[in-house]
Amino acid sequence: MSTTQAQSKQGELPEDTGAFAWLKALGPRGRRAFGGAFGGYALDSYDYFTLPLSMVAIAAYFSLDNGQTGLLTTVTLVVSAVGGAGAGILADRIGRVKALMLTVITYAVFTVLCGFAPNYETLLVFRALQGLGFGGEWAVGAILVAEYASAKHRGRTLGAVQSAWAAGWALAVIVYTLVFQFLDADTAWRVMFWTGALPALLVIYVRRNVSDAPEAAARRTASTERGSFLAIFKKDLLRTTFFATLLSTGVQGGYYTLATWVPTYLKTERGLTVVGTGGYLTFLISGAFIGYLTGGYLSDRIGRKKNIVLFAVLSAIGILAYTNIPSGANGLLLVLGFPLGFCMSAIFSGFGSFLSELYPTAVRGTGQGFTYNCGRGVGAFLPTLVGFLSDSWGVGGALVLGAVGYGLAVVALLGLPETRGKELL
Numbered sequence: 001m002s003t004t005q006a007q008s009k010q011g012e013l014p015e016d017t018g019a020f021a022w023l024k025a026l027g028p029r030g031r032r033a034f035g036g037a038f039g040g041y042a043l044d045s046y047d048y049f050t051l052p053l054s055m056v057a058i059a060a061y062f063s064l065d066n067g068q069t070g071l072l073t074t075v076t077l078v079v080s081a082v083g084g085a086g087a088g089i090l091a092d093r094i095g096r097v098k099a100l101m102l103t104v105i106t107y108a109v110f111t112v113l114c115g116f117a118p119n120y121e122t123l124l125v126f127r128a129l130q131g132l133g134f135g136g137e138w139a140v141g142a143i144l145v146a147e148y149a150s151a152k153h154r155g156r157t158l159g160a161v162q163s164a165w166a167a168g169w170a171l172a173v174i175v176y177t178l179v180f181q182f183l184d185a186d187t188a189w190r191v192m193f194w195t196g197a198l199p200a201l202l203v204i205y206v207r208r209n210v211s212d213a214p215e216a217a218a219r220r221t222a223s224t225e226r227g228s229f230l231a232i233f234k235k236d237l238l239r240t241t242f243f244a245t246l247l248s249t250g251v252q253g254g255y256y257t258l259a260t261w262v263p264t265y266l267k268t269e270r271g272l273t274v275v276g277t278g279g280y281l282t283f284l285i286s287g288a289f290i291g292y293l294t295g296g297y298l299s300d301r302i303g304r305k306k307n308i309v310l311f312a313v314l315s316a317i318g319i320l321a322y323t324n325i326p327s328g329a330n331g332l333l334l335v336l337g338f339p340l341g342f343c344m345s346a347i348f349s350g351f352g353s354f355l356s357e358l359y360p361t362a363v364r365g366t367g368q369g370f371t372y373n374c375g376r377g378v379g380a381f382l383p384t385l386v387g388f389l390s391d392s393w394g395v396g397g398a399l400v401l402g403a404v405g406y407g408l409a410v411v412a413l414l415g416l417p418e419t420r421g422k423e424l425l
Helices: 003-010 021-025 027-062 066-094 096-114 120-146 154-162 164-182 185-197 199-209 214-222 235-268 274-302 304-322 330-346 351-358 361-379 381-393 401-415
Strands: none
Touching: 021 027, 021 154, 027 066, 027 096, 027 120, 027 154, 027 164, 027 185, 027 199, 027 235, 066 096, 066 120, 066 235, 066 361, 066 381, 096 120, 096 185, 096 199, 120 154, 120 351, 120 361, 154 164, 154 274, 154 351, 164 185, 164 274, 164 330, 185 199, 214 361, 235 304, 235 330, 235 351, 235 361, 235 381, 235 401, 274 304, 274 330, 304 330, 304 351, 304 401, 351 361, 361 381, 381 401
């Protein structure tokens, strides 16, 4: 039957299968929600990367060893587990948009305060508190957009939201390169944190333009169930919660090991300058951005679980290859940065849709917030372990531990169902 005949028979326009069909399918409200979630996650990423990029300067300023430096990342991620779980409960109780604004304000305020820290202990506390907002933003933003997205396009829609992480990372690298070129290191790292005030502008946009998905909001308010930790540990959801947390632990342990220590590895063991490091990271981030979009597309085509398995294996191989390049072969290091960034990001693209589809509307925020961020908190111990082992193994050698995390993620999938095409209830 021709397209025209089908159109006449059904009285409908032919289905839009273009590259941006997923964006059109969101509708005006959904697109505004997408803009708010994308901006929130991009600036979440920006505020996070102010630390890894400034790590060498901070370590020198406060005379820190690698273990103490790694602890700054670990406390951020551990506290993010608390923040993410708490934000998930808030999203189920007060709505997605209100919770989103609270998380953005929190991570912005404490990022700025990090720039005023007079000593290591104060910086540690401020960075931990920054984790409260950092942990909650992604889960809340992902749910907000997932509840607007159609089942057919949910994977690539949430993959596009995830790509905001690479955009924020790229912005942080650009600002870092400029700041450290024109200011001395002792001042530059503080300025990096002060630029973390940028998210305040996003809150104004969200407050004026974004609202919860009407149908999902109606289901949430009509339900007698309210977001709580006990709800996601009841018999019918206990298995899902356990394996989803294990999955998040493995993937994020591998990812944050690389995100935290690659800049230091490039400087201390490869001897790259500030601008040189930025150049290498450009390849890594470019691969990440394309990886998020590709992973979202594949998540809809081959399924959530197959997408995660594929890129877990490729990410583990990439880590081993990246950290075993012979000394002096920095050109090869540059080339491998792109596929490494691609694979370690593509694995995340299905997370927003997968975790949203595992839980009912009434406890979706709690379930997604807890599993994703608890996994991040537990996985955060890998960067600290790398810091301590790097004194004897070298940073490059210790980075291999990231591959262990990806192996754990593959095992966790054995306990979870495939959810591709599932309608949110």
